[in-house]
Amino acid sequence: MTNSFNSIINLAFKAVPNELGNDLYLISGALIIIQKPHDHFAYAYHIKNQGGGTVGEYHLILNYDSTNTWQSTLGSSIDRESFETTGDGIIGFDMKKADDIIIELDILWARIISRGLEEDVEHPYDELFLLKKDILLKDLSKKNSHLEKHQGTEWYSKNEIKDKNDILNEIDIESISSIVPGNMCFI
Numbered sequence: 769m770t771n772s773f774n775s776i777i778n779l780a781f782k783a784v785p786n787e788l789g790n791d792l793y794l795i796s797g798a799l800i801i802i803q804k805p806h807d808h809f810a811y812a813y814h815i816k817n818q819g820g821g822t823v824g825e826y827h828l829i830l831n832y833d834s835t836n837t838w839q840s841t842l843g844s845s846i847d848r849e850s851f852e853t854t855g856d857g858i859i860g861f862d863m864k865k866a867d868d869i870i871i872e873l874d875i876l877w878a879r880i881i882s883r884g885l886e887e888d889v890e891h892p893y894d895e896l897f898l899l900k901k902d903i904l905l906k907d908l909s910k911k912n913s914h915l916e917k918h919q920g921t922e923w924y925s926k927n928e929i930k931d932k933n934d935i936l937n938e939i940d941i942e943s944i945s946s947i948v949p950g951n952m953c954f955i
Contacts, residue, residue, distance in 0.1 A: 773872050774936050776801040777926040778954040781899055795897040797952045798881055799945055802873045803936050808832040810936060811873050813846045815897055816950025823897060826948050829855050838939045842947055848874060
């Protein structure tokens, strides 16, 4: 990711059983937000454990509106093409302007999260979201990252907002995460 974007990363995860290797975490929730500095629009992907072994996949368009609050519009799926449909009714949304930012979101998402294992062997985790431990350890060595354990789940957050006066600092992660269906919520 280039230095010209702000990002907020939140992950909830557990270690996978040793027979699959001790270098992986199973993600039960992820929220990754990206924004051009001081832009009134930000874009996010969010996944949540929804019980019964299923994980819901969503995208969000976040708009800092005339009331000086972040509003969020939820769309299903994690892919660039679905943003245009979700953004149709949002005042000021411009897909051409959003396109480069969403491409950066795709790159950041793919750098952190993988779906299933890269091997040609079938595993019970093939359709689930995984995080490699070495990626997390590298990020933990940087400023603005935090890791804590609560009720058997690891909670990781990283805030890379370049300017302390940027409007993205005013975002309420809990309210953004709470509109997404599922069994957990980032705070």
